[in-house]
Amino acid sequence: MSQKVLIPTKLSTAAKDILEGNGFTVVQEAGVDLVELAKAHPDTEGMIVRSEKLTPEVIDLFPNLKAVVRAGAGYNTIDIQYARSKDITVMNTPGANSNAVAEEAVGMMISCARFFIEGDRSTRAGEWKKAQLQGFELTGKTVGIAGFGNIGQLLAKRLSGFEVDILVYDPFVSEDKLAEFGAKNVSLEELFAGSDFISLHMPATKETANVISTDLLTSMKDGAVLVNCARYEILDEAALREVKKTKTIYYANDVYPKDAAGDKTIADVSDIMLPHLGASSIEANTNAAVMAANQVSNYLGKGISVFAVNKVLPDGLSPEYQELAYSVAKVAKAWMGDSQPYEINISLYGELKQFDKFLVPAIVAGASANDKVVNAEKASEILESHGIKLDVREVDDSKNYGESITVDLIKSTNGKLERLSVRGTVAEGNIIISRIDDFDKLYYAADGFSTVFIYNDRPGVLADITQILASESINIEDLRSPHNTEKKRSIAIVKTNSEVSNEVINKINSKIDSEAAFQVSL
Numbered sequence: 001m002s003q004k005v006l007i008p009t010k011l012s013t014a015a016k017d018i019l020e021g022n023g024f025t026v027v028q029e030a031g032v033d034l035v036e037l038a039k040a041h042p043d044t045e046g047m048i049v050r051s052e053k054l055t056p057e058v059i060d061l062f063p064n065l066k067a068v069v070r071a072g073a074g075y076n077t078i079d080i081q082y083a084r085s086k087d088i089t090v091m092n093t094p095g096a097n098s099n100a101v102a103e104e105a106v107g108m109m110i111s112c113a114r115f116f117i118e119g120d121r122s123t124r125a126g127e128w129k130k131a132q133l134q135g136f137e138l139t140g141k142t143v144g145i146a147g148f149g150n151i152g153q154l155l156a157k158r159l160s161g162f163e164v165d166i167l168v169y170d171p172f173v174s175e176d177k178l179a180e181f182g183a184k185n186v187s188l189e190e191l192f193a194g195s196d197f198i199s200l201h202m203p204a205t206k207e208t209a210n211v212i213s214t215d216l217l218t219s220m221k222d223g224a225v226l227v228n229c230a231r232y233e234i235l236d237e238a239a240l241r242e243v244k245k246t247k248t249i250y251y252a253n254d255v256y257p258k259d260a261a262g263d264k265t266i267a268d269v270s271d272i273m274l275p276h277l278g279a280s281s282i283e284a285n286t287n288a289a290v291m292a293a294n295q296v297s298n299y300l301g302k303g304i305s306v307f308a309v310n311k312v313l314p315d316g317l318s319p320e321y322q323e324l325a326y327s328v329a330k331v332a333k334a335w336m337g338d339s340q341p342y343e344i345n346i347s348l349y350g351e352l353k354q355f356d357k358f359l360v361p362a363i364v365a366g367a368s369a370n371d372k373v374v375n376a377e378k379a380s381e382i383l384e385s386h387g388i389k390l391d392v393r394e395v396d397d398s399k400n401y402g403e404s405i406t407v408d409l410i411k412s413t414n415g416k417l418e419r420l421s422v423r424g425t426v427a428e429g430n431i432i433i434s435r436i437d438d439f440d441k442l443y444y445a446a447d448g449f450s451t452v453f454i455y456n457d458r459p460g461v462l463a464d465i466t467q468i469l470a471s472e473s474i475n476i477e478d479l480r481s482p483h484n485t486e487k488k489r490s491i492a493i494v495k496t497n498s499e500v501s502n503e504v505i506n507k508i509n510s511k512i513d514s515e516a517a518f519q520v521s522l
């Protein structure tokens with residue numbers, strides 16, 4: 001039965017399309033209470049949200065939930081610790097909506113400095129406030145950016161045409177990053193006192209709660225502009241109200257305690273108020289939808305967690321290695337065909353051996369991959385229930401395999417055991433299959449469609465394979481065919497531009513009489 005993903009938010013249909021294409025059942029209903037949705041879909045295993053609040057009470061309504069992707073950056077609306085305690089992995093989609101927010105911030109700055117909102121309102125009302133609404137320019141001024149992550153950096157880049165000086169406050173930013181943008185690292189106090197425009201782009205955390213205080217606001221230059229497209233909780237609203245009584249500063253706001261209609265307490269001190277529009281561009285929505293759908297699909301289907309915020313991959317383990325784990329196992333499983341392994345042996349070489357708990361689920365998912373979708377979390381249980389032994393072996397690092405993974409599926413046919421062994425590594429960010437059976441040094445990039453034949457070495461076999469594929473109008477993109485002269489065996493790995501049907505594989509097989517013939521798509 002296919003796994004269910006709930007999208008209780010307004011999100012590009014790209015997410016639903018990707019997930020359905022990968023075999024998931026998708027329910028997308030925006031604006032419906034999560035409690036109601038939980039009643040109707042208690043079997044939900046994955047969820048994609050935007051600013052919807054996931055409290056412990058809401059999380060408890062979804063007993064089968066395994067993965068939540070916040071299609072966006074800020075995840076302060078999700079109780080990630082509670083989710084962790086329920087073994088739910090929460091991810092976000094960094095960078096997906098950054099440009100939309102950076103552009104919004106530039107728009108806010110100029111709208112404030114040139115009085116666009118008051119100009120519009122008063123002119124509509126029949127007034128003519130040309131003399132009163134003389135503004136000031138952004139060009140050549142000093143802009144302070146608090147929080148120099150994805151959005152902060154893009155903002156600096158977008159502002160470069162305005163020839164501004166940039167001050168940055170971010171306790172975690174590197175000197176290299178600052179140099180790249182020609183920005184100066186300062187304290188938050190120096191940033192507030194020295195900037196004509198200030199834009200907030202740090203996350204809402206315990207450390208940033210109410211950090212924009214009376215002292216900072218009082219220190220701002222007269223007539224300076226403060227833009228908050230980050231989070232409501234960062235600014236001390238009462239302090240802003242007090243300071244604004246005696247000082248002319250402008251405040252542009254996009255964020256609230258909750259996203260909902262109704263009166264807003266911040267209204268009297270805001271010069272511009274938008275209904276949390278930062279990420280609301282077509283482009284950002286599509287980017288976030290595509291990223292989120294792939295992340296849910298990879299996690300539930302392959303055990304690969306990318307951008308997890310409550311189960312962060314340990315230092316030294318990049319997500320490519322989880323992908324490698326899945327891919328190596330999937331190649332071995334494709335070789336094995338429909339029968340079930342008697343045993344799975346896993347060898348994690350080099351630094352990878354310490355990361356078994358992050359890699360084994362992906363291997364188990366790959367080794368169980370008959371359909372497009374498998375349930376990575378449940379795969380171990382399934383293996384156990386089928387009596388399949390899983391063995392993570394002691395490895396011999398003197399073999400110099402670097403950071404690589406070997407998956408051996410042990411096949412049992414009428415009591416006779418056969419080892420189907422595949423090894424891979426990551427090189428320059430690419431997933432590389434380095435060995436199948438005893439054919440090593442393959443160095444073959446595992447993506448797209450590959451058909452593999454193992455056969456007795458003799459002249460003319462490659463010609464037969466390529467000729468049959470050509471007659472089916474299938475184009476070959478790569479072909480590796482090392483020989484084992486001692487055993488007089490060869491392997492041909494043929495990467496094609498499209499899927500090769502079973503019928504065509506059988507046709508080739510009967511012509512070349514191979515001992516193994518299988519296709520794998522990665």
Ligand SMILES: NC(=O)C1=CN([C@@H]2O[C@H](COP(=O)(O)OP(=O)(O)OC[C@H]3O[C@@H](n4cnc5c(N)ncnc54)[C@H](O)[C@@H]3O)[C@@H](O)[C@H]2O)C=CC1
Nearest residue numbers: 073074147148149150151170172201202203229230278279
């Ligand atoms: N208005 C809107 O629609 C949107 C609002 N946001 C908000 O903007 C925030 C930033 O988004 P991104 O740039 O994508 O995230 P990011 O994670 O790429 O960047 C955040 C930056 O803040 C820095 N930071 C962390 N703690 C800090 C502190 N105490 N003081 C100063 N800097 C600190 C981090 O080092 C990092 O460089 C999000 O957390 C979210 O709350 C994000 C997207 C849309």
Ligand SMILES: O=C(O)C(=O)COP(=O)(O)O
Nearest residue numbers: 050051072073074279280
């Ligand atoms: O990505 C973020 O942090 C945002 O604030 C965007 O929120 P939204 O997806 O528009 O509800």
